[in-house]
Amino acid sequence: MGGTVDPTVINLVVFVLAVFVGYHVIWNVTPALHTPLMSLTNAISSVIIVGAILAAGVEALDLGSTMGLVAVGLASVNVAGGFLVTRRMLEMFRRKERKGDA
Amino acid sequence: MSANQVALAYLVASVFFILALKGLSSPVSARRGNVLGMIGMALAGLTTLMIIAGGGLMFIFVAMLIGGSIGTVVARRVQMTQMPELVAAMHSLVGMAAVLIAAAAVNNPAAFGVPDPMPTGNRLELFIGTFVGAITFTGSVIAFGKLAGLGKHFRLFSSAPVVFPGQHWLNLALALTMIGFGVAFFLSPDKAWTPFWIMTGIAFALGVLIIIPIGGADMPVVISMLNSYSGWAAAGIGFSLNNSMLIIAGSLVGSSGAILSYIMCKAMNRAFISVILGGFGAAEGTAAAGAGQQTVRSGSAEDAAFLMANAESVIIVPGYGLAVARAQHAVREMADFLIEKGVRVRYAIHPVAGRMPGHMNVLLAEAEVPYDQVFEMEDINGEFGTTDVALVLGANDVVNPLAYEKGSPIYGMPILDVVKARTVLVNKRSMAAGYAGLDNPLFYMDKTMMVFGDAKKVVEDIVKGLE
Numbered sequence: 001m002g003g004t005v006d007p008t009v010i011n012l013v014v015f016v017l018a019v020f021v022g023y024h025v026i027w028n029v030t031p032a033l034h035t036p037l038m039s040l041t042n043a044i045s046s047v048i049i050v051g052a053i054l055a056a057g058v059e060a061l062d063l064g065s066t067m068g069l070v071a072v073g074l075a076s077v078n079v080a081g082g083f084l085v086t087r088r089m090l091e092m093f094r095r096k097e098r099k100g101d102a
Numbered sequence: 103m104s105a106n107q108v109a110l111a112y113l114v115a116s117v118f119f120i121l122a123l124k125g126l127s128s129p130v131s132a133r134r135g136n137v138l139g140m141i142g143m144a145l146a147g148l149t150t151l152m153i154i155a156g157g158g159l160m161f162i163f164v165a166m167l168i169g170g171s172i173g174t175v176v177a178r179r180v181q182m183t184q185m186p187e188l189v190a191a192m193h194s195l196v197g198m199a200a201v202l203i204a205a206a207a208v209n210n211p212a213a214f215g216v217p218d219p220m221p222t223g224n225r226l227e228l229f230i231g232t233f234v235g236a237i238t239f240t241g242s243v244i245a246f247g248k249l250a251g252l253g254k255h256f257r258l259f260s261s262a263p264v265v266f267p268g269q270h271w272l273n274l275a276l277a278l279t280m281i282g283f284g285v286a287f288f289l290s291p292d293k294a295w296t297p298f299w300i301m302t303g304i305a306f307a308l309g310v311l312i313i314i315p316i317g318g319a320d321m322p323v324v325i326s327m328l329n330s331y332s333g334w335a336a337a338g339i340g341f342s343l344n345n346s347m348l349i350i351a352g353s354l355v356g357s358s359g360a361i362l363s364y365i366m367c368k369a370m371n372r373a374f375i376s377v378i379l380g381g382f383g384a385a386e387g388t389a390a391a392g393a394g395q396q397t398v399r400s401g402s403a404e405d406a407a408f409l410m411a412n413a414e415s416v417i418i419v420p421g422y423g424l425a426v427a428r429a430q431h432a433v434r435e436m437a438d439f440l441i442e443k444g445v446r447v448r449y450a451i452h453p454v455a456g457r458m459p460g461h462m463n464v465l466l467a468e469a470e471v472p473y474d475q476v477f478e479m480e481d482i483n484g485e486f487g488t489t490d491v492a493l494v495l496g497a498n499d500v501v502n503p504l505a506y507e508k509g510s511p512i513y514g515m516p517i518l519d520v521v522k523a524r525t526v527l528v529n530k531r532s533m534a535a536g537y538a539g540l541d542n543p544l545f546y547m548d549k550t551m552m553v554f555g556d557a558k559k560v561v562e563d564i565v566k567g568l569e
Contacts, residue, residue: 006223007223007344008223008224008227008341010344010346011227011340011341011344011346011349014346014349014350015337015341015349015353018337018349018350018353018354019353019356019357021120021350021353021354022123022353022354022355022356022357022358023357023361025120025123025124025354026123026354026357026358026361026362027361028124028127029123029126029127030126030127030128030129031365031451031453031459031460031463031478032129032451032460032463032473032476032478033126033129033132033460033463034362034365034458034459034460034463035185035189035456035458035459035460035461035463035464036126036132036136036460036464037123037126037358037362037459037460038189038325038326038329038358038359038362038458038459038460039185039188039189039192040122040123040126040135040136040139041123041329041333041354041355041358041359042189042192042193042196042329042332042355043139043143044119044122044123044139044142044143044351044354044355045196045332045333045335045336045351045352045355046143046195046196046199047115047119047142047143047146047336047347047348047351048196048199048200048203048335048336048339048348048352049146049147049150049199050112050146050147050150050345050347050348051203051207051214051339051340051343051345051348052199052202052203052206053147053150053151053154053162054150054153054154054213054214054343055202055203055206055207055210055213055214056154056158056161056162056165056206057151057154057158057159057162057213058154058158058210058213059158061158061161062209062210063205063206063209064205064206064207064209064210064213065158065161065206065210065213067202067203067205067206067209068202068203068206068213069158069161069162069165070165070202071198071199071202071203071206072162072165072166072169073165073166073168073169074169074195074196074198074199074202075169075195075196075199076165076166076167076168076169076170076173077169077170077172077173077176077192077195078173078192078195078196078199079143079147079169079170079173080169080170080171080172080173080174080177081172081173081174081176081177081188081192082173082177082192083136083139083140083143084173084174084177084178085176085177085180085185085188086136086139087133087136088177088178089182089185089464089467090129090132090133090136091133092464092467092468092470093129093132093467093473094129094133
C-alpha cells in the first residue's frame with residue numbers, strides 16, 4: 001500500500017463522479033428545452049479544443065501540429081455555432097415570457 | 103502559470119459547464135446557463151493559450167477565426183426546422199477533432215505533457231477516444247445526409263434503411279478486427295502508426311455501416327446516441343491526456359445523450375438494441391390496409407372553424423407534418439383568434455413530435471407560442487376527457503389508439519389520448535399510414551372529422567373561417 005496513485009485511477013475517479021453529476025443534472029432539464037440541451041452539450045463537448053490547442057502549440061510545424069490546427073478550426077466552428085444557436089433558440093422562449101406578462 | 107494553477111482554472115471551467123446544464127431546468131434560467139457555459143469555455147481556452155507560450159500562436163488564432171466565423175454564420179442562418187441536421191453536423195466535427203487530436207498525441211505526446219513514447223495506460227484510453235471519435239464522425243455524416251434528405255444524390259444517405267445480407271456479421275467482424283489492431287497499438291513499444299491508422303480506418307467504416315440500416319423514423323434516437331458518442335470521445339481524449347476538465351465535460355455530454363436516447367426509445371416503444379440493429383421503417387409511406395372498407399367523415403376548413411369557435415376548450419396536437427408545411431405561424435394566429443373568442447387553447451406535445459428531442463417546442467417557440475400553453479404528454483393526457491375539440495395537425499402514430507390493443511405492432515407505445523376528446527379534428531394530406539405503416543382507427547370514429555389538405559393551407563382557411 002505504498003507509492004503514488006496512478007493518473008489513470010484519478011481519471012477514473014473523476015469520470016465516475018462526473019457521470020453521476022451528469023445523470024442528475026440532465027434528468028432535471030425540462031423536456032421543452034431538449035433541443036437547446038443538445039446544441040449546448042455540443043458546444044460543451046468542443047472543449048476538446050483544449051487538446052487541439054496543445055497539439056498545435058508546438059514550435060515546429062509538423063504532422064502533429066498541422067492536425068492540431070485543423071482540430072482547432074473544427075472545434076471553433078462548434079464553440080461559436082453551438083453557443084450562438086443555443087442563445088438564438090432560448091431567445092425565442094424569452095419573447096413569449098414577456099408577452100405573457102403584458 | 104504553474105500546473106496547479108492550470109488545473110484549478112480547468113476545475114472552475116468544469117463547474118461552469120455543470121451550472122450551464124443546470125440552467126436548462128427552466129426557460130427562465132436557461133439563458134443565464136448558456137452564458138455560464140460561454141464563460142467556462144472562454145476560461146478553458148484562454149488558460150490553454152497561456153500555457154503553450156508562443157509556439158504557433160498566430161496559426162492558432164487564424165484557425166480559431168476561420169472556424170468561429172463559419173460557426174457564427176451557420177448559427178445565425180440555420181432554420182429551426184434544420185436543427186437536427188445542424189446538430190448532426192456539429193457532432194461530426196467533435197468526432198473528427200477527437201481523431202485528429204489523438205493522432206497528434208501519438209505523433210508528439212510531449213506536447214500534452216505525456217511521456218514519449220506514450221505509456222500503455224494512456225494508449226488504451228487513446229484507442230477508445232479515437233475509435234469512438236471516428237465512429238461519431240462518419241456516423242454523424244450519414245445521419246446528416248439522411249436528415250437533410252440527400253438520399254436522392256447518394257444512396258447511403260437514403261432515409262429508408264440500407265440493408266444487405268450478413269450486415270451484422272460484417273459489422274461484428276470489423277469491430278473485432280478493429281479491437282485486434284487496438285491491442286496491437288496498445289502493446290507496441292514505439293509510436294505504432296500502422297495499427298493506429300488501420301484501427302482508425304476501420305472505425306470510420308463502422309460509423310457508416312452502423313447508421314445506414316437505421317430508418318428515418320428512428321432518427322431522434324440516432325441523433326441522441328451520436329450526441330452521447332461525441333461526449334464519450336471527448337472523455338476518452340481527456341483520459342489519455344490526463345485532463346480532468348475534458349473528462350468531466352465529456353461525461354456530462356455522454357450522459358446527456360444517453361438519457362435522451364433512453365427517453366426517445368421509450369416514447370417510440372422501441373428497444374434501444376433493435377433501433378441500433380436497424381431495418382425499421384421500411385414500410386414507411388405504404389397505403390393503409392383496409393382503408394377502403396371503412397368510411398371516413400371528412401369536412402371543410404370552415405366546418406372545423408365553426409366547431410372550434412363554439413368549443414370551450416381546444417387542444418392542438420402538432421406533428422412533424424405541421425413543421426414540414428411550415429404552418430406554425432398560421433397555427434399561432436388561429437390560436438390567437440380562438441383565445442380572443444374565449445376558447446381555452448393548449449398544445450399537447452408528444453416526445454417524438456419532431457425529428458429530435460424537444461424539436462416541436464422550439465418550432466412553436468419560434469412561432470411565438472407562449473410556452474405556458476405548451477404541455478408535455480404526461481401533463482396533458484388527463485385533460486383530453488374534458489376537452490371539446492382536439493385538433494391533430496400532421497401527426498398519426500402518436501395518436502393511434504391501436505397502442506392500447508394487445509398484439510398490435512405499436513402496443514404499449516405511449517400516445518396522446520386524443521381519442522378521449524368529445525370531437526376530434528384531424529388534418530392530413532391523405533389517408534397514407536405513418537412511419538409505423540399502420541392504419542389508424544381514430545380516423546374512422548364517429549366523432550372524428552378529417553380535414554384533408556396541406557397543413558398550412560388548411561389552418562389559413564380555418565383562420566379565414568374564424569374571421
